[in-house]
Amino acid sequence: MDTMTYDYTEPELSTKGQQMRDLLATYIALISHRLPDDVTAKLQELAKIEVDPLQKLVYDTMMENQLLANKLERPSCQDTGALQFFIKCGAKFPLLGELNQILKDAVYRGTKKAPLRHNAVQTFDEFNTGMNIGDGIPSIFLQIDGDSTDIEMYVYMAGGGCTLPGAAKVLMPGEGYEGVVRFVMDRMTSYGINACPPLLVGVGVGTSVETAALNSKLALMRRVDSESDNANAAKLEHLLEDGINHIGLGPQGFGGQKSVMGVNVVNTARHPSTIGVAVSTGCWSHRRGLIKFDEDLNYELPLNEGVEL
Amino acid sequence: MKTYHLTTPISDDDIKDIRIGDIVYLNGSLTTCRDVAHRRLVEEHRPLPVDVRNKAILHAGPIIKDLGDDHYEMVAVGPTTSMRMEKFEEEFVKQTGVKLILGKGGMGPGTERACKNYKALHLVYPAGNAVYAALHVEKIVDAQWKDLGMPETLWSCEVKDFGPLIVSIDTNGDNLFEKNKVIFNQRKEAEIKKINEQVKFIK
Ligand code: SF4
Numbered sequence: 008m009d010t011m012t013y014d015y016t017e018p019e020l021s022t023k024g025q026q027m028r029d030l031l032a033t034y035i036a037l038i039s040h041r042l043p044d045d046v047t048a049k050l051q052e053l054a055k056i057e058v059d060p061l062q063k064l065v066y067d068t069m070m071e072n073q074l075l076a077n078k079l080e081r082p083s084c085q086d087t088g089a090l091q092f093f094i095k096c097g098a099k100f101p102l103l104g105e106l107n108q109i110l111k112d113a114v115y116r117g118t119k120k121a122p123l124r125h126n127a128v129q130t131f132d133e134f135n136t137g138m139n140i141g142d143g144i145p146s147i148f149l150q151i152d153g154d155s156t157d158i159e160m161y162v163y164m165a166g167g168g169c170t171l172p173g174a175a176k177v178l179m180p181g182e183g184y185e186g187v188v189r190f191v192m193d194r195m196t197s198y199g200i201n202a203c204p205p206l207l208v209g210v211g212v213g214t215s216v217e218t219a220a221l222n223s224k225l226a227l228m229r230r231v232d233s234e235s236d237n238a239n240a241a242k243l244e245h246l247l248e249d250g251i252n253h254i255g256l257g258p259q260g261f262g263g264q265k266s267v268m269g270v271n272v273v274n275t276a277r278h279p280s281t282i283g284v285a286v287s288t289g290c291w292s293h294r295r296g297l298i299k300f301d302e303d304l305n306y307e308l309p310l311n312e313g314v315e316l
Numbered sequence: 317m318k319t320y321h322l323t324t325p326i327s328d329d330d331i332k333d334i335r336i337g338d339i340v341y342l343n344g345s346l347t348t349c350r351d352v353a354h355r356r357l358v359e360e361h362r363p364l365p366v367d368v369r370n371k372a373i374l375h376a377g378p379i380i381k382d383l384g385d386d387h388y389e390m391v392a393v394g395p396t397t398s399m400r401m402e403k404f405e406e407e408f409v410k411q412t413g414v415k416l417i418l419g420k421g422g423m424g425p426g427t428e429r430a431c432k433n434y435k436a437l438h439l440v441y442p443a444g445n446a447v448y449a450a451l452h453v454e455k456i457v458d459a460q461w462k463d464l465g466m467p468e469t470l471w472s473c474e475v476k477d478f479g480p481l482i483v484s485i486d487t488n489g490d491n492l493f494e495k496n497k498v499i500f501n502q503r504k505e506a507e508i509k510k511i512n513e514q515v516k517f518i519k
Contacts, residue, residue, distance in 0.1 A: 040447075059317075060317055061317050061337065061339070061482065064339065064480050065442045065480070065482075068442050068445050068448060068480060069442065069444065069445060071445075071448055072444070072445035072446070072447055072448040075447045075448055075451065076446075076447040079447060081391055081392055081446075081447050081450070082379065082391075082392050082446065082447075083392075083444065083445075083446060083447055084392070084394060084443070084444040084445075084446050085376070085377065085378055085379050085392040085393055085394045085446040086377075086394070086396075087379075122379060122381075122391065123379075124377070124379050124466075124467070125466070135465060168396070168397055168420070168443070180518060183515070183516065183517070183518050184515040184516070184517050184518070185512045185515060185516075187515075188508055188511050188512060188515060189508060192504050192507065192508050192511075193504075195504070196497065196500045196501050196504050200421065200422075200493070200496075200497070200500070201397055201399070201420065201421035201422075203420075203443050203444050239517050242514070242515075243515060246511045246514060246515065247511065249507075250504075250507035250508070250510065250511050251507075253503055253506075253507050254500050254503045254504050254507065255499075255500070255503065256500065258442065259440065259442050259443065259482075260421065260422075260493065260496065261440075261482060261492070261496070262496050262499075290444060291444060292444040
């Protein structure tokens with residue numbers, strides 16, 4: 008049998024490009040074994056609310072696992088996802104031209120370092136590249152943000168059982184926001200149970216499937232306890248959060264007091280004849296990082312207090 | 317909720333009183349076994365190269381470190397969605413005589429029948445806790461069907477106090493997740509009604 012291989016040669020990066028790549032490779036490995044501060048705090052809060060021995064036992068296991076993963080520097084969950092980057096970059100950031108290569112190589116190196124699971128399968132040729140990178144993996148979503156010299160990026164390990172299988176649909180305006188609620192809630196009792204609750208639910212509202220879908224992912228990048236700037240969207244966040252919590256999925260879907268760490272809504276405008284809606288379900292092991300660089304590659308890690316790369 | 321400690325080989329008698337929602341910790345032999353291995357046995361009629369009779373399988377794709385000379389170390393291991401194996405599981409249990417099926421999330425009517433008719437349990441390991449699980453794997457004793465690649469290889473392990481495992485289907489064929497789903501869906505409809513009163517943003 009012919010075995011196909013994926014052709015990858017590490018790029019020749021500028022000195023600064025190499026420096027950025029190395030910092031990112033280290034950060035990727037770190038994300039695989041340490042949850043961001045907002046998620047850790049929320050899980051601790053939720054653990055205290057569960058009263059039954061079964062639910063308590065599950066939360067205890069989760070806490071113990073995170074301690075061990077941190078201490079031994081091993082990936083806390085075996086599904087280390089397909090890496091995704093959501094980026095805002097100033098037009099004058101000096102490494103903009105090299106950015107795609109830097110990110111792909113950072114994943115390549117971070118994968119060996121962590122080690123991450125090999126999760127990139129080339130479609131149609133159907134073979135695993137064995138490197139955790141492939142065509143379009145990592146996925147890079149880039150917005151140019153004015154002409155500053157800074158860059159900020161969310162780094163996300165999206166797992167195959169949680170946020171890679173999102174769902175999106177375009178509703179007719181007659182279905183209204185009631186249709187949005189139905190779409191989100193139905194997803195919770197079907198897919199959500201197996202997506203490792205307590206979940207962070209990302210809801211995107213927009214004009215089409217792809218705008219709604221991207222919004223739902225951006226919603227997962229927001230902190231678990233954040234609130235939308237739009238008063239009605241914030242209201243919907245709270246209504247959905249309470250509603251889904253009252254379903255009582257509990258940790259791992261075993262039943263319990265709570266179901267979610269939070270619900271975040273991100274919205275953009277719509278065509279008069281459409282309401283695009285999408286749901287992405289982040290699992291409890293929400294391995295999402297945020298790193299900001301200035302033009303000299305001084306960095307900040309707002310979600311990981313006390314961490315240096 | 318009762319807690320049980322089971323050691324392989326496991327007899328019908330060992331598990332007959334264990335009910336859904338109970339907790340089990342496993343000692344002894346556990347083999348990872350997922351999509352393609354199930355397909356090979358059930359559809360292609362290839363005998364499983366590991367004897368799992370009265371033992372346990374785990375639906376999982378681990379991260380393994382190859383130490384050379386056929387020695388391996390478990391770095392991280394956790395369950396994958398069991399429902400993908402539902403199509404094959406009844407026949408799998410019948411042919412192999414496996415007693416414990418470990419995975420993530422619930423399974424369906426075929427597995428319920430298998431658990432009832434051939435006396436077996438489906439149990440759920442809380443997913444995402446891959447280091448905790450790996451540290452309860454004492455050693456990897458065998459690796460079969462390595463041609464399937466790291467996630468799909470049948471990794472036979474010696475485990476100690478592997479758990480907590482929450483019983484999702486018992487030997488009566490009762491199903492924890494199916495029961496929960498009925499309740500979840502009832503509550504959901506009530507919540508949707510409440511929310512919909514307050515989201516009439518299009519006027
Ligand atoms: S849903 Fe998340 S915690 Fe659960 S197995 Fe997948 S990546 Fe891990």
